[in-house]
Amino acid sequence: MIGYVTLGTNDIGRAAQFYDSLLSEIGAKRFMETETFIAWVSSSKGAALSVTKPFDGTAATVGNGVMVALRMDSTDEVDALYRKAMELGATDEGAPGPRGDGFYADYFRDPDGNKLNAFCMK
Numbered sequence: 001m002i003g004y005v006t007l008g009t010n011d012i013g014r015a016a017q018f019y020d021s022l023l024s025e026i027g028a029k030r031f032m033e034t035e036t037f038i039a040w041v042s043s044s045k046g047a048a049l050s051v052t053k054p055f056d057g058t059a060a061t062v063g064n065g066v067m068v069a070l071r072m073d074s075t076d077e078v079d080a081l082y083r084k085a086m087e088l089g090a091t092d093e094g095a096p097g098p099r100g101d102g103f104y105a106d107y108f109r110d111p112d113g114n115k116l117n118a119f120c121m122k
Contacts, residue, residue, distance in 0.1 A: 004039065004048035005068045007114040008060025012036060014111055015051040018088050023049065025084045026070065026077070051112075062113040072120045075104045081118040082106040093117075 009015040016038055020030070028042040028049070039050035049068065054060050072078045079096045085108045086092065093107035093115060105119035 002047045004050060006050045006052055007068065007110070007112070008054055008062075009051045009112045010053070010060050011112070012038070012051065012053055018090075018111055019049070019051060021088055022081070022084055022090075025081050026072070060112060062109075062115070067107075067115040067117060069105075070116060070118045072118050074120055075122065078104055078106055078118045078120055082108065085110075085116075085118075090116075098122075 012035070019038070019040060023040045023042070026042055028040040030038055031041045031048070032039040032050070036053040037050060038052075039048045041048040070081065072081065075096070082096050089111055090108040091113075093109055094105070094117075096106040096118075097104065099105045102122045103119065104122055105117050107115065107117045109115050
């Protein structure tokens, strides 16, 4: 159902380095790019994740209550993506672990403060 998610950034270069490295862990590659926008996708039919400097020219800010969830196939993949995010300077918002019946997830914030999680259904 979701086609893409876009996150704001105030430093496109820093965001590019963070997401190039983080998303390569799950096989995603850049597929669109301008001076102020980059998008990654892991398959031709998968949802995309993008970062952009705001069109209106004002500073990007974090949406309170907004989160991007990245679906993984296993708990090992959730753990690996979390470790990579921490290695890249993400901020911990909840280490990997079970979160209720059959749901395994972690939570972190990228260098701009956008909240993400990696999860799998067991």
